[in-house]
Amino acid sequence: MFSIAWWIPLLPILSFITIVLFTKKSKLISSGISILVMLTCFIFSIMIFIRFLSLPLSARPINFSVPWMIISSLHLNIGILIDPLSINMIVLVTFISLLVQIYSLGYMKNDPRFSVYFSYLSLFTASMLGLVLSNNYLQLFIFWELVGLCSYLLIGFWYFKPSAATACKKAFVVNRIGDFGFLMGIITLGLTFHAFDFQAVHQKIALGLNNGVGSTAAITLIALLLFCGAVGKSAQFPLHVWLPDAMEGPTPISALIHAATMVAAGVFMIARTYQVFSASTVAMTTVAYVGGFTAIFAATIALTQDDIKRILAYSTLSQLGYMVLALGVGGYTAGMFHLTSHAFFKALLFLGAGSVIHSMETNDIWKMGGLLKKMKVTGITFLIAALSISGIPPFSGFWSKDEIFDAIQSSHVQGHQILLGIAIFTAFLTSLYMFRLFFVVFLGNGHHEEDSHENHAIHESPWTMLVPMIILAFMSIFFGMINAPHLGLYSKFIYYGSHPQKAPFSIKMVLISSLVATSGIILASLFYWQKVFSAKAVANAISPIYTLLKNKYYIDEFYSFLAKYFVFGLAALCAWFDKYVVDGGMVDGSGKLICAFGRGLRKIETGKIQNYALVIFGAIAVIYLIMSF
């Protein structure tokens, strides 16, 4: 029965091929195929989930493999690994993808490349499902790259916009930089353990078969290199720059790929290869600190942005930082739990933003305002998501974030108190920027009346867009409760090691986190709703800091400086060297030299008998002189 898992990535691939080759002309058939396939995949995933629950522990996990390449004793396979982690991901990915595809029916209705859009979505989902179902490192990398391709295609979906064309290239190249390390890590790992299969490698690590000299150092190196991949894909500092720009793509894409699923692949990868990471303290500490830093770093930027999607993008960065942090401090369950609950509310936030953009035709939050009255469903679902992400009990985000705090609290990573402080402060920033956004867009009195939107009636979105949002809102409220204390369903299903480990639930932490979140909301309301304080005045008062944040710490500028003067400078040097030194100097030069030599020789061939006679007698004279000495 579990072999239906093969169909989960295969069906969307078939749907991609069908749409591209045959049904591109018909919007209805193309989107129909794509959505039906996704529904089937979702049902299959649920079936696998239910069936898996009834399996005894000894029969887990399920592993299928077919050989992909065999080189002497090294077997490279393509396969499927069904365990709680992959089940979590396939259910999540098919669910969000299904909702986003339904949403896209409305959102992309008037796009001329509607069918192409759906084919890309199918391809993306197929790649993502292939990624999460991988049973070995190489396959993980293969699908890792393929989701990158889909991300590239979808960010650049409106390729005629120069900004989109640049953004998709940037996303790909930045990811490639991470993949450089990732691939090196995979190769090193494969050569060290002479295997690529997760189970084989992890068994070897667990059994300590690799007790050679410096094996800890080797594992640390491998883990850090693998982490490079996660830093790229999950947009952690310093490779975070691509994600905000990725918002150039259609908004449903931002919801599916750049918030809920693909960007979480890095986090998933760390969880998947947790045996490697947890074998190295250095690696775990690095992971924790990079995650913690990204969390707070991105949250500060989110405070100052004006573009609704960019605010959400920085928020995604920050939340991904939380997940990475959680994994780094040993909170395996906490990290995955936050990944899942984040997928629901962040997808909802983006879909809500899409709904707003759909009717306002602008991304600038200052041009919006008071939308709650005109777009009730959007407004309320957005509020639910905002409460959830801010960590207000009893919404989903509260439970998962609390889990992370508990995990940090009980961890052994050096300086975990600092990390906890960072995490809590970030929670405050989160509710602050989130409700800044909410108040400005939905409650504030924006400038849209006097804008060009006078004759453009602001309307609620069609039901195809609203239904997915309502479903997600439901999940954003209730999902977290499955892991409430004494219930702990999630912890019992997904855990690392031999038995569930739930960090102790502390009331103190609950109080602190809710207090922090609430104070963020209150502060936001004072600034942006009640206007008790003026945000502008604060910004002016701390203007150097404000400018720094507004410009995202100038990191993009720094990178483009590096790219322009270092990489392209080097490229110009090579191109010049090739043209003038290698080609002009050596190749043409040697040609010219030979020609010149020929011309020189030609002068000797004068055709005058006197000259020849002179040479002959001269030579004889010289020979005679030499001989006579």
Place this chain on the structure above:
Amino acid sequence: MLAIILTILLSFMSSYTVLSRCIDSTGTFPILSWFIIIPFLSSLLVLVFEEKFSKWITLIFASIELSVAIVIFQAYDRLKGGFQFVQDIPWLKNFGIHYLLGVDGISVMMVILTSCVYFSGALVSWSIQNRIKEYFVLFSLLVAGVAGAYVSLDLFFFFLFYEFAVLPMYLLVGIWGSGKKEYAAMKLTLLLLFGSAFMLVGFLAMYFGSHVHSFDIRVLSQISQTAFSPKFQNIWFPILFLGFGVISAIFPFHTWSPDGYGSAPTAASMLHAGVLKTLGGYSILRVAVACMPEGAKHWLPWLAILTVINMIYASLAAMKQTDLKYVAAYSSVAHCGYVLFGICTLQIYGLDGAVIQMFSHGIVAALTFASIGVIYGRAHTRELNKLGGLAAVLPIIGGIFLAGSMANLGLPGLSGFVGEFLIFLGAFKSGFHGGFSIFEILAPLGLLAIILTAIYVLRIVQIVLFGPVKDDHFHEIKDGSFVEILPLMFLLIVSLIIGVYPKPFIDLVNGPVSTLISHVGGIN
């Protein structure tokens, strides 16, 4: 359209049926000779018949050639391994020169490659208008030369066939080319002949250096341990390597490639980048490494430095080119660097990867040049600053160009990834091999090329396809016709097959590679 499909199918199917029956009944059917004769025959018939039949004759024979290659691929006995379908006819007996043909797994890959590029090249040449007859005569002659070089086991004939391929190339570039075509043709030919001078000297050294006076590659590699002293090998190996390296555009002898491809007509660039260039890497394996194992072990780690320069330097240079074809040409130089780098690892993964990469580079380079040819045919310019926004007017061709670019940057699922992955697996493995090894530095350095490749490939995709439509004339452009799309799709599918399921091809290559490795005594 229907006529073309029918022609292809009929000639392919009928010859496939006949050949697969022939090869079953007798083990001595000279299929490799047919592989060489078919393109010869094609150019002969084109010469005899009227001009309007030229392209049809070529298409028929190219389809037949494809079926020959597939029959060879199927009939090659993987379990038995070694050289098969061997045909040995003494030619100049006193000098030990034989008309000696035979293929092992590596050459079978090259046979398929040659026929694939021949077939797609024939279709790409459909739009040739000028001196049609002469063009197709030379085109098939070139293929015959390359095909002969790939299946020859006698160095004399190998050399003969190779020179046979270079001269038509000179004329193809010089007559049907564009831009500085005379200069480019001359430069290409002279540099290639410069390389073959080294080759020839190396061949003669082996011939006279051993007591058997044979040009038979099998014999030479068998006696190499006893007949050629380490000193002899250390002197002659680098000479042969560089001689072959020139064919594969090794730094600093690569500059024929950008100018040559920049000026050559589309199908000539395809053939050259696709099959002729690959011959360099192939012969290094087949001749230089096999016949001088000691020299190889001594020199390859150092020569690897040159190949890494190829990868990094050519990728960087590609970033700054302003002509679409020059980007593709530098990209081809860089990819040949991967091939040679894989060979330099002298390690089973690396060599497997190198062979797969040769094949992949052949297919992908042909695909790239073919799609550039179509784009050039529409936009009438290859200048990057004049192109832009073509995705809007050329959705199909643009899509294929994008897919080809992805194959170029080694995206998994397409052939490039398989080769590159194995090459780096081999390189890192060489670095792992106890003690200091130069590969500890070269492997990560070479891997940097995957980032650089992404940068230059995506740069041209962005410039050519994305953004607003740059020129008003571009709005009148129509998307590719059936004849233009067919060869591109064909090449793309070949690349896809290897990328999705490389096992049958790896199985094919594995045998001869491990034989070679154990012969050399490299790292297994």
